[in-house]
Amino acid sequence: MGRRIILLGLSVLLLAAGCGDEPGVGMEVPVEGTISGPSTPTPYALEVPAYLPAPIVDPENPVSVEGVELGRHIFYDAEILSTDGTMSCASCHRQELAFTDGLDRSLGVRRLAGSRSAMSLVNLAFNPNGFNWDGSAPKLWEQAIHPVEDMLELDNDWEEVLRKLRADADYPARFRAAFGIDNTAEISRELTIKALAQFERTIISADSKYDRVVYHNTDFFTEQEQLGADSLFFVENLPPGALHPGCGHCHNAPSFGDNKFHNNGLDDVASLDDFIDKGLGGVNGNRFDNGKFRTPTLRNIALTAPYMHDGRFETLEEVLDHYASGGHDVENEDPNITGFTLTEREKEALLAFLHTLTDESLLTDARFAAPH
Ligand code: HEC
Ligand code: HEC
Known part of the structure; x- marks a missing residue:
């Protein structure tokens, strides 16, 4: 009898956590938790033909098999990345168009005046001179901060993305496998964009x-x-x-x-x-x-x-x-x-x-x- 009451109490708590409509309400419960599963990333061997330049190695973000796989999931995940679940990186960087969007200027986000055309994402691992048309992002992994913010509406931000990642059934184990973290609280903006960059670095085009x-x-x-x-x-x-x-x-x-x-x-x-x-x-x-x-x-x-x-x-x-x-x-x-x-x-x-x-x-x- 006593046990049932405790269980009942717990499910009420969980329900309350799941039903938090207002931002900030009920977010704490799923946010932190120990993650289990493998935690040793496997180094990724980038396949680069000998005639291409050596890929630039970023000591701050070594590429692993698990990191690339995590990055690929996030890249394509509209639920995680955008407030209304309609837009992911792949909306503007479509594989069948060599990771561009076919538009003169990208649509659907809060872009500043003077917006630009989506760039192809091939062979980014060889660029030493800053990303974006104007070189405004010195590091590939930092580049992803802005598109994610753009995909969110005004009352949301990176915290919203992190909340969703931490509460997900699948992502915490992927983060642990890629970055060796122990707790969902360690899922951060930095690790998210680093995973995206790891995936992007593997997109090598050399078969023309x-x-x-x-x-x-x-x-x-x-x-x-x-x-x-x-x-x-x-x-x-x-x-x-x-x-x-x-x-x-x-x-x-x-x-x-x-x-x-x-x-x-x-x-x-x-x-x-x-x-x-x-x-x-x-x-x-x-x-x-x-x-x-x-x-x-x-x-x-x-x-x-x-x-x-x-x-x-x-x-x-x-x-x-x-x-x-x-x-x-x-x-x-x-x-x-x-x-x-x-x-x-x-x-x-x-x-x-x-x-x-x-x-x-x-x-x-x-x-x-x-x-x-
Ligand atoms: C002086 C260096 C230079 C030369 C020479 C040059 N380009 Fe470019 N090209 C650029 C730059 C810089 C851009 C980006 C300009 C921009 O978007 O403002 C560009 C952009 C382009 C683009 C658009 C790429 C895209 O992804 O939208 C094409 C296509 C292109 N060039 C083809 C050519 C061809 C063909 C020639 C020879 C007739 C040529 N370029 C000569 C520097 C050059
Ligand atoms: C709404 C369309 C749109 C979405 C969504 C989008 N991008 Fe882009 N992307 C662009 C545009 C436009 C540029 C050029 C930006 C500039 O020069 O200011 C760009 C540039 C880039 C570049 C620079 C490439 C280079 O050669 O310098 C990278 C990397 C990139 N995007 C990755 C991403 C990632 C990762 C995501 C998802 C988190 C994403 N993009 C989401 C439109 C988009």
Whole structure:
């Protein structure tokens, strides 16, 4: 009899905990608890072809098999990440679009004015120069703080995400396996974004036709693709005035993006103070860096339209027309943006070459897909 009363009392308590409608009410009960299960992370061996640069190692966030798996779950988990359960990282970074969203500017979140186009998430492990178009996030794991906040409504914040993770049936054991923690109270913002970054670091794209032809010798370029590579894409546009496309100067192989910051001539501004989006200059306060953005990779470029930080160009043809026009002679424009003329045949060859950078296997690779 006495035992039943205690049980009854307990279930009332649990009910009260589950029914806390108002924020802050009834949250304490599921928040803390000892976690059991394996606690030793297994080091993750990143598979990187020898011709790619060595991945940058982040001593603050060693990659483990369990950490990657945890990160993948969070990346795809709309219930955990957004207040109304509709949005996860994958809403804007869709695998079938090489982890972009197909929109000029990303939708559905509280973004500040001057919002930008979602970036592809491939080969992030090789970028030493800060993340986002303007390099505003020095570390990959810190980058994820903002998208999560953006996915939440005003009255919620990271605490809400952590509360859900701690109360979940599955996540505590995953956090323990990845980071060796003992108690759900140790599930923190830092560990959550570190897991996301571990997953992101594994997304390596190196299985395009370009890779097969140039590095594996298992395929051949068509004559058109070869023309696009040898006579157009990789022909250096120096000295200034040489009028070659010279794309490879900044979009250099094997990464096809130098990760450095340039003004590639998009905006016609009267003064360096007039850029709508200041890019790097908005981050470091250096006026001469206004309008400079990080050169993104052109790997999978045929899949990631629309193009540029604000998605202003819908097609690769429009991109070529932009570069051919030579920009606007703004004083910090890169000297390699000089303009050029292409015949129709050359334009098609350059486009054909750009299509050889598509990595089809990335789009269906189960390691990067939503967990079941
Ligand atoms: C609403 C759309 C949206 C959502 C949701 C979103 N992102 Fe993004 N992501 C973007 C945009 C836009 C950028 C470019 C931001 C900038 O330059 O200011 C970006 C940039 C990034 C970058 C930088 C890539 C690079 O090469 O520098 C990473 C990494 C990233 N997002 C990861 C994530 C993760 C992890 C999540 C989930 C926690 C997430 N994103 C959720 C739209 C989104
Ligand atoms: C001076 C360096 C430089 C040269 C030369 C250059 N680019 Fe770019 N490219 C950039 C930068 C920087 C960006 C990002 C600009 C932005 O969004 O504000 C970019 C963006 C792009 C994008 C959009 C990528 C995306 O994810 O939206 C495409 C496509 C592109 N370049 C193709 C080319 C082609 C083709 C050529 C040769 C005709 C070329 N680039 C020459 C620096 C360069």
